[in-house]
Amino acid sequence: MTTAEENYLKAIYHLSDGGKKSVSTNDVAGAMKTKPASVSDMLRKLGEKEVIEYRKYYGLHITEEGKKQALQTIRKHRIWEVFLVEKLNFAWDEVHEVAEELEHIQSPLLIQRLDAFLNYPKFDPHGDPIPDEFGDVKAKPRLVLNEMEIDQMGQIVAVKDSSAAFLKYLDKVGAYIGARIKVLDKTDFDGSLEILVDQKKNLFMSKDVAANILVQQS
């Protein structure tokens, strides 16, 4: 597989939501920032390699083999992201571009050793799970914000209370679905928390608020 093929396949995997949905030529062109004409050509090739099932004019489905290969690329990408953030002190929003290059290095031994060096991380700095070498993905654990420990990081994925008042409050304090958070401090006395949002904003939050925020740990 060439670098371009790997990138297409990875995009297709994401667009198909892990193989669940059918994907169109235009979808792929959008994701890859190329023209539909270029995509048609690539889809024909990927079809021949049997990593996708391609029917002209009707879009494509990723095959089991395709999924496996896409997950290996995703695995490498996310392991490199962990390395960049944890060892080289990159910020979590600075790593994507570089990981995009590093993921194409061809060396099973390298990724195996790197994984060990990083102590077999299960999630990347964005909170996304790292597939294992067989392509198995751990479901992202979800928990209520007030159950997190100090120094744990995660991403806000949902709220329990979706009343206008609550959402308005979240908006006011700068929290939102997708925000990356880190628990800086917890007060045993009242269960209140101090949270770092997007690596910049400090936020004090009562237990009652935290109990209504669902977080995906990383």
Added chain:
Amino acid sequence: MTTAEENYLKAIYHLSDGGKKSVSTNDVAGAMKTKPASVSDMLRKLGEKEVIEYRKYYGLHITEEGKKQALQTIRKHRIWEVFLVEKLNFAWDEVHEVAEELEHIQSPLLIQRLDAFLNYPKFDPHGDPIPDEFGDVKAKPRLVLNEMEIDQMGQIVAVKDSSAAFLKYLDKVGAYIGARIKVLDKTDFDGSLEILVDQKKNLFMSKDVAANILVQQS
């Protein structure tokens, strides 16, 4: 610069002995394991980019700009080698291929951070010097083997005594010009050393023998 261009320029830099010698099309084809016809094409391109000075049928000279760029690629290659050996426990003779890929990752920040992470190494695992970010190369320090400290590594580069008897002795114990060594132990009493050769062979050596072996430190 493309990956292929970077690789050609690096090969040219080495073949020209750092810009001292003129290089022929055939030399480059040999080093790159491509055909001379392919090289001619590439030389024209590199000439247009003014990293080499190319005269048809008469070979080429690398330019100052070319040297600078080649040294940056070499810098990246060697820094990655240090990473692979020191952090990921690769053997020094396993790293070249992977470093050959890693050196083409385009991110000045990455190499800067990696350099810091490795504590600004001056030599790669083969004992070759790592150019700094301006392309300046430290001369390789040479010293007599018995002056090395415990745990220091290096490469045998020459002998003071080149008598047949001495060379025969070296051969017998498995030491040779180019051998990679590490000082495992030193005995103060008689100045004798215990040496690891090529990461496998243990060797006891008297002070008199060690005093006749020149080593390049790394």
Added chain:
DNA sequence: ATTTTTATTTAGGGATATCTAAACTTAATC
């Protein structure tokens, strides 16, 4: 000084990955 050998370049072609423009298929609208 001519011939032979060696080195090098040019010409033409294949693979990858991209593009624009034109053609075609399917879906949507009237």
Added chain:
DNA sequence: GATTAAGTTTAGATATCCCTAAATAAAAAT
């Protein structure tokens, strides 16, 4: 159901990097 719109594919180009075969230049040999 015909027309229009949207989506997709094909055709033809360009750029990179490689190849083989043929042509040409330079060096070596007679």
